[in-house]
Amino acid sequence: xxxxxxxxxxxxxxxxxxxxxxxxxxxxxxxxxxxxxxxxxxxxxxxxxxxxxxxxxxxxxxxxxxxxxxxxxxxxxxxxxxxxxxxxxxxxxxxxxxxxxxxxxxxxxxxxxxxxxxxxxxxxxxxxxxxxxxxxxxxxxxxxxxxxxxxxxxxxxxxxxxxxxxxxxxxxxxxxxxxxxxxxxxxxxxxxxxxxxxxxxxxxxxxxxxxxxxxxxxxxxxxxxxxxxxxxxxxxxxxxxxxxxxxxxxxxxxxxxxxxxxxxxxxxxxxxxxxxxxx
Ligand SMILES: C[S@@+](CC[C@H](N)C(=O)[O-])C[C@H]1O[C@@H](n2cnc3c(N)ncnc32)[C@H](O)[C@@H]1O
Numbered sequence: 001x002x003x004x005x006x007x008x009x010x011x012x013x014x015x016x017x018x019x020x021x022x023x024x025x026x027x028x029x030x031x032x033x034x035x036x037x038x039x040x041x042x043x044x045x046x047x048x049x050x051x052x053x054x055x056x057x058x059x060x061x062x063x064x065x066x067x068x069x070x071x072x073x074x075x076x077x078x079x080x081x082x083x084x085x086x087x088x089x090x091x092x093x094x095x096x097x098x099x100x101x102x103x104x105x106x107x108x109x110x111x112x113x114x115x116x117x118x119x120x121x122x123x124x125x126x127x128x129x130x131x132x133x134x135x136x137x138x139x140x141x142x143x144x145x146x147x148x149x150x151x152x153x154x155x156x157x158x159x160x161x162x163x164x165x166x167x168x169x170x171x172x173x174x175x176x177x178x179x180x181x182x183x184x185x186x187x188x189x190x191x192x193x194x195x196x197x198x199x200x201x202x203x204x205x206x207x208x209x210x211x212x213x214x215x216x217x218x219x220x221x222x223x224x225x226x227x228x229x230x231x232x233x234x235x236x237x238x239x240x241x242x243x244x245x246x247x248x249x250x251x252x253x254x255x256x257x258x259x260x261x262x263x264x265x266x267x268x269x270x271x272x273x274x275x276x277x278x279x
Contacts (some may be wrong), residue, residue: 012039017131018271019047024102024115026093028109028135029053030241031142032223034060040133041105048103052088054114056107056248058223065103085115086222094127102245108240109137113191139189142221142250146228148260150189154253158186164193164251167200182207187254194247197237204253209233219249230257 016039019025025044030036045051045064053062055075058213062071095102109133110116121256123130139161143150149157162176169175181188182204193200193216205211211234219227233253240249 007218007242009039013043013046014157015185016040016043019044019101019103020129021049021099021101022096023129023131024096024104024117025131025133026104026106026110027133028114028137029057029061029105029107030136031108031138031145031221032058033057034058034064036136036141036222037061037064038133041135042101044133045102045105049100051105052092052095053105057105061105064222067262073194085118086122089119092119092123093126093128096123097126099203106135107138109135112137112139112161113165138248139191139222139250142217142218143189145222145226146218146252146260148216148218148252148257150187152256152259155259156187158184159256160184160186160188161191162188162193163191164200165191167196167203178203179207182209187252190251190253192247193251194240194245194249197240197251201233201237204233209253213253214255215251215253216257216260217245217249217251219245219247221250224230230260 013050025262026050027041027044028038029041030273033163042064045061046066048069050070050072051062051065052072052074063193065071072091074083074091092102092104104110104119106114106116108114116132120132140150146162151157160181162181166175167178178200199218213233215231217229217231217235217240219225227243227245229243230247238252272279
């Protein structure tokens with residue numbers, strides 16, 4: 001850490017609440033780059049007895065836990081063997097009941113498409129004391145890291161954050177009507193949407209979204225592996241395939257994406273020397 005004698009930073013960390021035995025803290029690990037962790041997360045890692053972590057958490061973040069802290073992987077990745085959500089919640093309850101300081105570390109923000117709410121409900125029902133530490137969500141920081149403004153005066157006054165995970169499932173209470181979303185006329189930011197993008201695109205087009213609407217896929221945002229593919233709605237799926245993109249990715253759709261190039265000269269300094277994979 002630079003930019004001071006460290007006293008002010010030490011003071012902030014020392015003022016953090018004590019992690020008591022038998023508690024579970026649900027902590028956001030941010031989008032990828034370990035330097036985007038919150039100070040509250042760093043303080044919590046330094047106190048935990050056990051860290052139960054997800055798939056997208058950088059190992060350097062786990063290194064911030066005490067050497068003797070136990071590290072338990074509880075990751076879930078689409079298409080690969082998954083830990084069952086009920087088992088994860090039961091493990092958290094069990095560890096807390098054994099009097100351990102349990103840190104549940106989740107990528108991004110625990111309450112944004114992270115099933116943090118379900119884990120909290122299970123812990124609450126079991127009477128386990130919980131603390132929640134927000135994290136920087138990938139849907140917004142991914143755009144920023146790619147130089148795309150999430151909002152821009154005169155362009156948009158809202159942004160629609162959605163998961164593509166359940167697209168195509170009918171009858172679910174939380175199903176998205178993509179045709180109506182197209183009618184909002186506001187930018188759309190999608191998590192977990194690579195696989196279902198052909199269907200989502202067809203629905204958005206049927207809802208009137210022009211095929212020329214600019215879009216971007218941002219892979220491994222904020223990490224050394226970040227890649228950005230710029231495209232337009234009627235070519236996005238093909239361009240992602242041609243570039244060989246693999247999850248995790250956030251997909252941005254809307255006029256805000258066009259403003260990446262408007263801001264390009266200024267942004268290059270802000271986001272480093274990375275160049276988009278395709279434009
Ligand atoms: C289960 S969701 C968890 C989201 C997380 N709670 C958050 O707030 O960012 C996983 C999805 O988040 C997105 N994601 C997470 N980290 C990312 C990153 N570094 N770059 C791009 N997308 C990311 C991808 O869409 C990925 O499939």
